[in-house]
Amino acid sequence: MRPDQLPLLTSLSAPSLSPDGSWAVVSATRPDFDADGYVGQLWRVPTSGEEAPRRITRGFRDTNPQVSPDGRLIAFHRSVPGKPAQLAIVDARGGEPQLVTDATLGVGSFTFSPDGRTLAYVSRMPDAGRYGDVEDITPGQEDPRSFTGNRLQANGIGWYRDRPAQLFTIEVPDLDAEPPVKPVGRAAQHSSQAAEEQDVTAASTPLVPTPSRITEDHTDWSDPAFTPDGRALVATAARHETAEDDLLNDLWLIPLHGGSKDGEHEPQLLTGTGELGLSVDSPVVIGETVFFHGRELGESRRDFVGNHSSVWAVDLRGETAPRRLTDRELTVVSDLIPWSGEVSGKKLGEGVLFTDVHRGTGRLFHVSADGITTPLSDGTEVAHAPAAASRTIVCTITTERSMGELAVLRGDSLQSLTDFSARLRAETTIVEPLELIATAPDGYPVHGWAYLPEGEGPHPVILNIHGGPYSSYGKEFFDEVQVYVEAGYAVVQCNPRGSWGYGSAHGRAIKGDMGNLDMVDILAFLDHATSTHPSMDAERVGIMGGSYGGYMTAWIIAHDHRWKGAIVERGFLDPWSFIGSSDIGWFFPLEYTSYDRSEADRQSPMTHVNQVTTPTLVIHSEQDLRCPLHQALQYYTLLRANGVDAELLVFPGENHELSRSGTPWHRRQRFEKILAFWADTLPVDSR
16 A cells, blocks of 8 residues: 555444344544545445445535434534534435534534434533634733633643533424425524514524533533433433542433523533543443443552453432442443344343454444343454444454455454445555464563565564554554555554553553563564464564654664664653643553653653664654644754754644544655655665
8 A cells, every 4th residue: 555545445433224124324434635534425235235325415514324213313423624513414315414513623423312312412611712712812912711620632632621511402393394495595684573563682593403402511521322212311420529630420310301501411420430430431321220331440549550441330310339340451432332142142131342452353242121131243454433223233343464344243253335445455455464472581572563565584673563552453454554665664552561452451551661571572563473373583673663653763763673674753751741741641651651750761762862863753743732742842852962863844734643543645745755754764675
């Protein structure tokens, strides 16, 4: 794959199924150089596999579809360039979509009520005079911001305390009714004159339904889910007294009768997670039970390292304590989907579907209310985002040769219903990975993959390190690897201690001692790969990584000097100056390294930068709030001061997600610069 082939990368949303399970709808989006943005539409996919998928909308970017409970409508996000996403609905049989919101800052997650007559959604509400609330006030003219807590910014959003995420409901309009029109000319003048005569404000004709605001506070609300009777919402929020100093949040039950200002929408606590030390999200209500993700955070209420989500349940009326349903070693990552029925001869009780990350794959599971966990897929593919209805279960999958397809579960295998990556396979050369297991000096197994370009070699090698650190590489198509292999490089990447998908102990092994066991594992895996495959040239090796991968790259080149070149991208490079400057800086570096300054500094690449001799390219984005730009500026400057051949590449308008969701031209330019750097420091044809 070449950098100019980015438009071949099609990604899928979570699917939604018709009530009878006969068809699913999914959105497919891709980068587009002409738009310098991401374009995509909704597709209707028959689950029988006997009919071809069909594009059913033609918007600029239509995403995140959800079928109404009766199957008549599809709600989705519709975006146009320069505007935030709004909520739209379309008849499931086809027709012109209708926008149903015009929120100033757009619409986030949403859900249908059980009867399909109401939609609940999340939208950020700007304080008066901010974020375009008043047309003539520019960002630089807004009032100063005053803070007393730790939760201030979010990467990709910016300041958010003065635009809290609130809950709303709207009535679903009748798509068969005549659409409203805005009065113009004489009609508008007549309306204005009539209002003046009655000494009232002229009433404008609403072009979208008028929403009801359900919450009225400065808390961020998320994940709304209706109760089965449609008379209340379950949602998540951090409203406890110590919310500014810990990572906890709770489930709340919010009645929908009355109004937010008369107290009848007053949230009622369901979980009381302060006693359990839980962070919760993704609630699903089935009967009198609420299933949800729960992450246990220990006595400190901040100990997130290696502590991933499990599936929990609580009584809808809050009469029993929350209980964990799944083993802590299962790494639950997807939203929970209600389902009960029979699959592969197994009768599954009332419960939820979820996916679990395991050794580079994504496995599909079901767990019932009594805690019986049943694996459903064999883990051959990487499963994401399940959906279920009637007797049908679908999910999206990624493989070594596809960015994403919709698949249906048949037996214990997932069979693809789409082929969105057909052009990708036809127009590029995709190299599949070689799975390897190395042994660290202390005997610990290190799992990962190697990718070899065509030809006998010996090929120069790029050691690629993932972010996180609590993340992982998997058995799936990765554009980064394919671009480097196409250019003639062998690529080696692994999941060292600190990664997820191998149990909590594996993820927590680096807590308080970053740069030790993780570096040992990474270098052991590289040595194993190059010694196992003679087509790799162990004498010509480069190293690169982003975020935590940037941290580890900077750390390794200060302690090991075999490298022809290094790329440190969006790096977490100095834990102590990360505190307060990063959107997660008030807890992240302290929990991973230490609350003691000297210990944190010991684990800081910035402390050891004077030991670096490797030519280094430092890449960063101006609007990165996860690993702020100052980390790169300081690191680059110290490299130069110490005589290292260093270059700084900064992308305007981009944030921490540049390599994954940055503008297409910037993503292309990033690849081109990386390849140019490797051509200079690690040329393919050098012997």
